[in-house]
Amino acid sequence: MSNVHQPPPSFGPEIKAQFALESNLTFLNHGSFGALPLVVRQAQEAWRVRIESNPIEWIGRRNIETLMAVKKHLARFVGCQPNDLGFVTNASEGVNAVLRSLRFEAGDELLTCDHVYNAVRQAMKSRAQETGARVVEVPIALPVRDQDHAMNCILNAITPRTRLIVIDHITSPTALRFDVRKIIDAVKGTRVQVLVDGAHAPGALQLSLDTLGAHFYAANLHKWTMAPRGSAFVWVAPQFQKDIHPCIISHEFANGFTAEFDWQGTRDLSAWNTVPAALAWFEKLGSQRVLQHNHQLAAWAHQLLCEEFSFEPLSPLDGSMLSCMASMRLPNSLQAKFDKPEAFQKQLLDADHIEVPIIEWNQHWLLRVSAAIHNEPAHYERLVVALKKYLA
Ligand SMILES: Cc1ncc(COP(=O)(O)O)c(C=O)c1O
CATH class of the missing domain: 3.90.1150.10 (Aspartate Aminotransferase, domain 1)
Known part of the structure; x- marks a missing residue:
């Protein structure tokens, strides 16, 4: 060799x-579902015990306060403002929240490439069917020479009807890192929005969501951040937060992005609350x-x-x-x-x-x-x- x-x-x-x-x-195959380190499992168990010590206190009264502490730590880790983060249980839910919230018209094009994760492809198809929009899936042929070659395949497929580009930060079947910034920069100032599927990115890439400049970013924390399954987030640029709702519409409908994402009905809050312990361990390792x-x-x-x-x-x-x-x-x-x-x-x-x-x-x-x-x-x-x- x-x-x-x-x-x-x-x-x-x-x-x-x-x-x-x-x-x-x-x-x-760490990439599919992650694998949880003992310290993180113990931290989640401690959260479960704490919640069971008085469910009303921890789910009812203190949920906003504890989730805010999680957001603050996570925001430092992924380079954004805490209130631009909404908690979801997995990346699919984050992608669906964005797709279902955006309004598309008949003939609008939702653009992606053939490296897209299949579940995301299906979510795009479903939303297109509901609205009369069309999914356009461009091939990025293998082998991929370089970032320009890959990202130009997407950029060359933009038409006046393109409304949304869904692009992976790291692709699932082909395991490629895409330089999504090239796409984000290219559509700046146009009506085209970019949803980055970052399911694999936190803990795999150094993230700075504030400077990346996407419109929407959905990601899992159970893969490379080694947080519990059920912890994931959707980041939304401040100017679009009023348009985006969680998949679960609950008491806080129309009360703003933070309120809506913070309360989506009774849930097991242990996974999200364990994220700071996972991040602390990750940071301790370096x-x-x-x-x-x-x-x-x-x-x-x-x-x-x-x-x-x-x-x-x-x-x-x-x-x-x-x-x-x-x-x-x-x-x-x-x-x-x-x-x-x-x-x-x-x-x-x-x-x-x-x-x-x-x-x-x-x-x-x-x-x-x-x-x-x-x-x-x-x-x-x-x-x-x-x-x-x-x-x-
Ligand atoms: C690129 C990509 N997007 C989305 C997902 C969906 O993640 P989840 O099943 O956790 O919702 C995955 C899962 O592996 C993925 O690899």
């Missing part, structure tokens, strides 16, 4: 012990160190797999379009051996104790590896050994 990338020093057994992952499992480790490990694993199997890299091998995941196109011969990608994924789990997603995308099967703080080079080397059996 040439030496473009060295793997980073691993976080070591102490950090690995924070995760409840099965000891004989090679877990290369935010830059975590970001750098995961990125370097992903870039190294990408190169390792591409070189071992002569996979054509789908993005530059220098890792410049990766964050903490990398996807590779598997040879079509596998499709003759395994009926569906899920069958191959299950085979890797059952026979090789490797959890890694095999994703069908544009008729190809993609292998996507994640690189988290509980991962180390040996995990990808184990994947190489296993894949050799199936790719022989």
Whole structure:
């Protein structure tokens, strides 16, 4: 293997012990649902106990105060103002809140690309059906040469009918980091709005939402921030907050963005309230160190797999379009051996104790590896050994 990338020093057994992952499992799919460290699990349990000590006090009287404390810490982490954040339970809910709130007219175009997350694609289709708008999905062909090439595919598809662009900060099937700022800057001063799907971004990229300048940004905290599942947010630029409502309309309808998002009916508030503990742990590990480790490990694993199997890299091998995941196109011969990608994924789990997603995308099967703080080079080397059996 040439030496473009060295793997980073691993976080070591102490950090690995924070995760409840099965000891004989090679877990290369942090990207789907995350994995919760012990300190964060304990913090959430403490919140559950606190809430149960007097549900009226913590859900009824002090919810606004405790959520404000969460927003303040989260706002520092993602570079925005606390009151521009609304809590949702997952990125899908954030995307849906924006899509359902915006008014579209017949013939309006909602623009995205073929790397869009499928659930988001469906939400766009549903909203288009309701309003007579049209979803336009442009291809960004693989391999992607560079950011300009990728982002120009979107920009070249803008027409006078384009109302909204939905663009991933980090794509799910293809694991590419998109320079969404290029799109945001290009549409500034026009009627086109930009919703960034940042489901994978917090904890994977250094964020500064205030300066990014998007109209809307939806993100998960359970993936790379390692907060509990059920903690996610939607950020809305102040001038558009009056237009955006949560998916759940409750007592506070039309009382403003903050009031509406703060109360969406009775909910388990433990996940959101645990976010500061997750952020504190992340910051104690060293935010830059975590970001750098995961990125370097992903870039190294990408190169390792591409070189071992002569996979054509789908993005530059220098890792410049990766964050903490990398996807590779598997040879079509596998499709003759395994009926569906899920069958191959299950085979890797059952026979090789490797959890890694095999994703069908544009008729190809993609292998996507994640690189988290509980991962180390040996995990990808184990994947190489296993894949050799199936790719022989
Ligand atoms: C790019 C992208 N967008 C949206 C989502 C939806 O996230 P959730 O299922 O948590 O709503 C995901 C989930 O992995 C994703 O990868």
